[in-house]
Amino acid sequence: METIIATGEPRPLIRLQGAGVGFGERIALREISLTLRRGERLALVGANGSGKTSLLRLLHGLLPHSGQVERALLQPEGRPPRAAMLFQQPFLLRLSVFRNIWLGLWLRGLPRGERDERCRQALACVGLAGEAQRPARALSGGQQQRLALARAWAMQPDLLLLDEPTASLDPSAKREVETLIEQIAAAGVTVVMSTHNLGQAKRLASRVAYLEGGRLVVERPVDAFFFTDDLPPEAAQFLRGELPWT
């Protein structure tokens, strides 16, 4: 069931209570309880198949679920948070860089003048203004991920969901994308990202959640997650196994 919650300070954007997701017989998420607040940067870590992508999709509103998912009613518009999601391999249309952003805004019904301006701003923001007329699929992997970020950014989301956004990038492209994520978060957008790179979680996140077998085992502020000796044993073991953090 999806309900709208009243907002107060400090404001939760989304609150999950006992939320579960299944694909047929397979349980992807079990009894997840989590509150996401405005401006937070949450990293989801855990082994392959632990449920990170499913949790991102649940937060995006893309999955049927059990339990409760409550979304705040944002003022003054009185609307639920707007979410945008990015995948490890960006899905880009066979159109120009500019049109890839433009189309999403057109589908959202933005007036023409505003649409063009927002596309230009978003491209300038990610350093792709000079590539606007190139075919999007001719860009390098790092440029494609920057374009995907620009497309998400142009939609002015309240919540940005990133599924291993730098997994297939070389170190310098990874840095560029991380810098953009930092800039977007600094503008007040709540960011939730899955990553297998614990160094990245340390660099970008304000909170870290560890999932195992579809359960949220522990969720803490980043320092209390990485610099502590009282993590649940399975989370501590996971951290040891994932070193070094590059």
Ligand SMILES: Nc1ncnc2c1ncn2[C@@H]1O[C@H](COP(=O)(O)OP(=O)(O)OP(=O)(O)O)[C@@H](O)[C@H]1O
């Ligand atoms: N569309 C689907 N149909 C069936 N099972 C699915 C589907 N999506 C996910 N699952 C299952 O749900 C569980 C959680 O998968 P999920 O992709 O959320 O894990 P993950 O932590 O993101 O993994 P990875 O790190 O490999 O991306 C896995 O057992 C997976 O096989």
